[in-house]
Amino acid sequence: MEYISEQLLAFELHPTLVKYLSPLIMILFIAIICIVANFITKKIVIRIITHIVKNSKFHWDDMLLERKVFHKLSHIVPAIIIYNFSATFTANQQLIEKGANTYIIIVGLMIINSLLNALVDIYQTYEISKTRPIKGVVQVVKIIVITLGMILVIANLIGESPLILLSGIGALSAVFMLVFKDSLLGLVAGIQLSSNDMVRVGDWIQMPKYGADGDVIDISLNTVQVQNWDKTITMIPSYALISDSFINWRGMQASGGRRMKRSIYIDTNSIAFCTEEMVRKFKQIDYLTDYLVNREQEIADYNTKNEINRSNPVNGRALTNIGVFREYVSQYLQRHAGINQEMTLMVRQLAPTEHGLPLEIYAFSNDIRWAVYESVQADIFDHLFAVAPAFGLRLFQNPSGNDLRTVMEEPRTEMERGH
Incomplete structure (x- = not known):
């Protein structure tokens, strides 16, 4: 100068x-x-x-x-x-x-x-980031660094030592606890979620209370972001995953199979013993030929051994159309390319209801992708709905307007024929 x-x-x-x-x-x-x-x-x-x-x-x-x-x-x-x-x-x-x-x-x-x-x-x-996310911890570090930085700025402007300001923070701890309540709860929740491996980025979780049903796309200090199947984003407080219950479908995704648990309802009035004609027709079905031959021999041996009079079909053991159909469904599933044969597979009867006899399919697809799973499930039930009448079985459904119209038209048709 x-x-x-x-x-x-x-x-x-x-x-x-x-x-x-x-x-x-x-x-x-x-x-x-x-x-x-x-x-x-x-x-x-x-x-x-x-x-x-x-x-x-x-x-x-x-x-x-x-x-x-x-x-x-x-x-x-x-x-x-x-x-x-x-x-x-x-x-x-x-x-x-x-x-x-x-x-x-x-x-x-x-x-x-x-x-x-x-x-x-x-x-x-790194792969470990999916099981041990650190974003929440880093956000806490950011808060601490910014707080210390602001203290240094204020101390520099007023020309005092930062230690004097730090000594006054103790008196403001209650205020900080109130202001950063969600952050502190989120920090604790984040540590628990990470240490217990409760949720990871990429997991499919379901939390009806918050309307969340989709993939976890981000885990931060305060929130867990879930992208729902309709592409909307649901923000869930981190501590809510600790305090409330939620479903994590990771186990299903890791297993390689997606559960299929659905019933078809059989009209109980259509269930009957198999006649000889029905058995001959059923033997022409590839999946049932060996089963029927062995089953007939087993039943015949049992009835002969116990000297059962078969003049009345009620006596002894006999084949039923529902039993043969159940075996057919089981054999069909065991040969279906979309079913995981290494996991549980069964066809079972549930307790009869006012809608008929539920015949439940309990199996797992061998592809966990939603679209493929739905396609496999639809393919199976399309087939079962179509083949059930071949076994003399009727599927139950509540009467529709067309059914009522048909019932009302039948007496009128008979009267017209009488004239």
């Missing part, structure tokens, strides 16, 4: 003019230095770093580049230059130093935030 003033006075300028003009020239000089330094940093240094990062064999440095860690570092350079020139402005030196320090602290917080985001990105490239 003195050198600039001397040079201006050498041009025989008025001292008052020199007094105001020299600081302006100094400010302009510092601004030019900052612009040049910023240009060199961003246009040369950052480009060199970018070139090195893109040509390296490591992937973690790419995350640092994507999060603009190096770009944000370049913002510190002008602040350092201004801080070093603050002594030039004696009257305002303290104010300039405080402003530069505040700017450096804020930029430092931005750099730490980007570093932590890059850390999460790097961690998510």
Whole structure:
């Protein structure tokens, strides 16, 4: 500053003019230095770093580049230059130093935030991130760092030691507990979810209370994001997964099979003993030939051994159309390409209801994809609905308007025939 003033006075300028003009020239000089330094940093240094990062064999440095860690570092350079020139402005030196320090602290917080985001990105490239997510922990670290940064900013502006402000935090702990209640609950919940491996990114969970039914796409400090099957997003508080119950379908996905549990209802009035004609017809069905031969021999041996009079079909043992149909369904499922034969497979009767006799299919598809599972299930029941009449069985359904119309038209048709 003195050198600039001397040079201006050498041009025989008025001292008052020199007094105001020299600081302006100094400010302009510092601004030019900052612009040049910023240009060199961003246009040369950052480009060199970018070139090195893109040509390296490591992937973690790419995350640092994507999060603009190096770009944000370049913002510190002008602040350092201004801080070093603050002594030039004696009257305002303290104010300039405080402003530069505040700017450096804020930029430092931005750099730490980007570093932590890059850390999460790097961690998510490993398989362990699906079972042990750290996003919630990183968010807690961010809160702590930002809190400490704000304390440093305030301490710098008021010119006091940060320890004095830190000593007063104890008195504000109750306020912090109230303000950060959800964050603290989320932190504890996140630790429990992670340590107990209750939920992972990619899991299909179901939580009717919150209207969630879909895949977990993100686990953060306060919320777990679930993308429902209709592509909507449901936000569930992290601690709700600890305090409330939910269904995690991970076990089904890992098993390689998706359960099929559905019934067809048989009209009990259509259930009857098999006649010889029916047995001959059933033997022509490939799935039942061996079964019927063996079953007939077994029944005949039993009736002969126990001297049962078969003149009445009620006596002894006999084949029924529902029993043969149940065996047919079992054999059909055992040969179906979409059924997992390594998992539970059975065809069972449930307790009769007012809708008839439920014949339940309990099996697992060998593909857990929803569309494939539904296709396999529909294919099976399409076939069963079509073949049931071949066994003399009627499937139950509540009377429709067409059924009632048919019933009402029958007497009228008979009357017309009588005339």
